[in-house]
Amino acid sequence: MKVCVSSSGKEKSSNVDFRFGRCSYFAIYDSENAEFKALENAGIASAQGAGIAAAQQVVDEKVDAVITGNMGPNAMNLLKAAGIKIFGAAGGTVEGAIKLFQENKLESIEKPAPAHSGMGNQKRGW
Amino acid sequence: MQISVLSGKGGTGKTTIATNLAVIMGGYYVDCDVEEPNGFIFLKPNISKSKDVSIPTPQIDYTKCTLCKKCVQVCQFNALGIAGNQVVVFEKLCHGCGACLLACPDGAISEKERAIGKIDAGQSGELKCLQGVLNVGEPMAGPIIRDLKEMVKEESSLIDCSPGSSCNVVKAISGAHYAILVTEPTAFGLHDLKIAVELVRKLKLPFGLIINRGNDDNRMIIDYCEKEKIRLLGVIPFDRRVAEIYSRGNLLIEDEHYREIFEELAENIREVVRCS
Ligand code: SF4
Ligand code: SF4
Numbered sequence: 001m002k003v004c005v006s007s008s009g010k011e012k013s014s015n016v017d018f019r020f021g022r023c024s025y026f027a028i029y030d031s032e033n034a035e036f037k038a039l040e041n042a043g044i045a046s047a048q049g050a051g052i053a054a055a056q057q058v059v060d061e062k063v064d065a066v067i068t069g070n071m072g073p074n075a076m077n078l079l080k081a082a083g084i085k086i087f088g089a090a091g092g093t094v095e096g097a098i099k100l101f102q103e104n105k106l107e108s109i110e111k112p113a114p115a116h117s118g119m120g121n122q123k124r125g126w
Numbered sequence: 127m128q129i130s131v132l133s134g135k136g137g138t139g140k141t142t143i144a145t146n147l148a149v150i151m152g153g154y155y156v157d158c159d160v161e162e163p164n165g166f167i168f169l170k171p172n173i174s175k176s177k178d179v180s181i182p183t184p185q186i187d188y189t190k191c192t193l194c195k196k197c198v199q200v201c202q203f204n205a206l207g208i209a210g211n212q213v214v215v216f217e218k219l220c221h222g223c224g225a226c227l228l229a230c231p232d233g234a235i236s237e238k239e240r241a242i243g244k245i246d247a248g249q250s251g252e253l254k255c256l257q258g259v260l261n262v263g264e265p266m267a268g269p270i271i272r273d274l275k276e277m278v279k280e281e282s283s284l285i286d287c288s289p290g291s292s293c294n295v296v297k298a299i300s301g302a303h304y305a306i307l308v309t310e311p312t313a314f315g316l317h318d319l320k321i322a323v324e325l326v327r328k329l330k331l332p333f334g335l336i337i338n339r340g341n342d343d344n345r346m347i348i349d350y351c352e353k354e355k356i357r358l359l360g361v362i363p364f365d366r367r368v369a370e371i372y373s374r375g376n377l378l379i380e381d382e383h384y385r386e387i388f389e390e391l392a393e394n395i396r397e398v399v400r401c402s
Contacts, residue, residue, distance in 0.1 A: 043204070046204055048203055048204060048219055049203055049204025049205060049216065049219045050204070052204040052205070052206075052207050052216060052219070053204045055207060055209075056198060056204075056207045056208070056209075059207070059208070059209050074216050074219070077214060077216075078207040078209050078214055079209070080209075081207075081209035081210050081212060081214050082209030082210050083209075083210060
């Protein structure tokens with residue numbers, strides 16, 4: 001089982017980034033071999049369709065699930081087409097989110113956030 | 127001869143100026159504010175023709191597609207994705223550039239036309255009127271503006287641009303012979319005016335300024351014009367009559383006093399356009 005967390009840094013201890021399309025890194029954990037890696041989000045610099053570029057990158061990594069804060073409609077469509085499940089994290093570290101996921105404590109996200117909600121001020125109140 | 131009317135921000139009365147001037151000057155009135163065209167509300171043309179504006183979007187033939195992903199990689203607009211065993215087309219992001227079609231090694235992509243809006247044509251008295259209307263939720267105004275401009279390429283026309291200084295404004299004023307900037311005498315007005323001035327200067331377009339809703343604060347704008355050597359074409363004063371006429375959805379030039387003001391304005395514009 002391979003799970004991807006949108007992350008603000010490269011470490012397991014990095015915080016979850018709530019923006020999917022414009023997060024800094026994708027932290028990917030493979031439970032088969034306990035392998036952990038972080039990839040730079042290649043879509044972050046896209047003038048348009050950042051969410052789609054990010055989703056494509058995640059699809060290409062053949063992950064089974066994505067953990068993030070919110071996701072736009074386009075990215076969600078692509079992930080769903082690939083059969084990838086999407087889960088919401090309330091905050092905390094990447095490691096913590098993965099643990100909650102493994103304990104089945106995360107809720108799946110079914111509804112997309114409005115498009116472009118990941119742009120602009122990063123420190124919106126939560 | 128194309129004259130573009132623009133303003134640094136919304137709500138300066140740009141459309142009021144453009145519609146009234148167009149009636150006086152004749153030729154074509156072209157509403158390029160395709161996200162919110164409202165010139166027709168005042169001009170009330172009888173619309174005689176409408177046509178769809180569409181752009182080509184890719185269509186995938188899965189009997190040929192090998193899921194090689196070349197189309198996804200070549201699309202600089204991220205309008206394509208591959209997931210599972212399908213190519214997902216995000217139509218609203220597609221600019222219809224055709225790059226994916228060229229990149230596909232297996233001839234699996236064909237194009238179909240997708241309507242993104244329309245152009246209405248009509249007549250209001252002597253004045254020929256065009257407006258572009260972008261469908262709700264469509265992000266790309268460019269193709270409609272381009273088609274509108276193409277239709278009046280050789281004609282005398284007044285182009286009503288969208289407010290601000292976005293790329294839609296740039297598209298609407300590029301190729302124009304002269305630009306009219308509309309502002310109001312407020313601090314905000316001046317601030318946004320400066321942005322508009324920067325834009326037309328960058329595009330090397332000769333331009334002049336109209337102050338709308340003129341009042342005792344005109345001095346602020348006039349000082350700026352003098353300092354920057356910007357031609358002041360005229361001032362449209364504000365009084366109660368304006369609000370009344372406007373709220374009825376009518377043209378200001380129905381009022382004799384305002385008709386004279388606009389006629390003088392038109393004369394000034396004809397003169398500077400001849401000289402520039
Ligand atoms: S036509 Fe251009 S913009 Fe549209 S999907 Fe193909 S490459 Fe992307
Ligand atoms: S380039 Fe052609 S063959 Fe390759 S994935 Fe795209 S549509 Fe399919």
